[in-house]
Amino acid sequence: MEQESLNKPGYEIPPEIQQQVSVTTLDRVYNWCRRNSLWPMMFGLACCAIEMIAMAASRIDFSRFGMEVMRPSPRQADVMIVAGTVTKKMVPQIVRLYNQMPEPKYVIAMGACASGGGPFKEGYTVVSGIDRFLPVDVYIPGCPPTPQALMNGLIALQKKVDNEPIKGSRWYSKEPVPEIPVPVLGPDLMDPRNYDRIKAAGQQKAEDQAAPAEGQAVSEDGSENGSAAGQAEAGAAQVKAS
Ligand code: SF4
Numbered sequence: 001m002e003q004e005s006l007n008k009p010g011y012e013i014p015p016e017i018q019q020q021v022s023v024t025t026l027d028r029v030y031n032w033c034r035r036n037s038l039w040p041m042m043f044g045l046a047c048c049a050i051e052m053i054a055m056a057a058s059r060i061d062f063s064r065f066g067m068e069v070m071r072p073s074p075r076q077a078d079v080m081i082v083a084g085t086v087t088k089k090m091v092p093q094i095v096r097l098y099n100q101m102p103e104p105k106y107v108i109a110m111g112a113c114a115s116g117g118g119p120f121k122e123g124y125t126v127v128s129g130i131d132r133f134l135p136v137d138v139y140i141p142g143c144p145p146t147p148q149a150l151m152n153g154l155i156a157l158q159k160k161v162d163n164e165p166i167k168g169s170r171w172y173s174k175e176p177v178p179e180i181p182v183p184v185l186g187p188d189l190m191d192p193r194n195y196d197r198i199k200a201a202g203q204q205k206a207e208d209q210a211a212p213a214e215g216q217a218v219s220e221d222g223s224e225n226g227s228a229a230g231q232a233e234a235g236a237a238q239v240k241a242s
Helices: 026-035 048-056 091-100 111-116 147-162 192-221 228-241
Strands: 079-083 106-110 138-140
Touching: 026 147, 048 079, 048 106, 048 111, 048 147, 079 091, 079 111, 079 147, 106 111, 106 147, 111 138, 138 147
Parallel strands: 079 106, 106 138
Antiparallel strands: none
């Protein structure tokens, strides 16, 4: 048992009873339990997943940290390790899986692709980082990050869990944490949260295209020169005639 992380600092316990007695807070005990049983979800997206698998092997062996129980079901997982390239086709599935995870839940962006698009950032099929859709707790740089780097990221997540107060955390507030709207894959990936903005931009574009066409129609009519170009043409014709 990690006495130093379980005991509340400031209370000295005599050495002869340190194995039997702890003085601590509810926050500390609760978070100590959670941080030592973070269960990752078992899914990978690309080459980074190989390094994630290596982390489970004997050399790194993340079961030392209570994380070896990788769950194939999101309903039993605490941590989503986004390991690999995030394509537009996969984003709806990833967001749906995240929504199905019970709270509290955490996201780790593993590698350059999950953090910001990586070497495929300019690709038309790739999303520039999973943080455009999900709240990311820990970013791990590298292409790919080593299993040691991923382990370091998980330890960073443990430290974050250590410092989450039960009362102040959003997971335990009276208001439920809203689900993230699942993006829609059409001609491009559309985030439902941006529908109003996309609609307004579409309407504006349609109006901009319609305006010159109307001007042209009026000038062809001969009754009125609606556009600046039409007026200039009329002026030039008058000069020629005189
Ligand atoms: Fe593959 Fe590198 Fe992208 Fe990881 S960051 S998925 S290793 S290309």
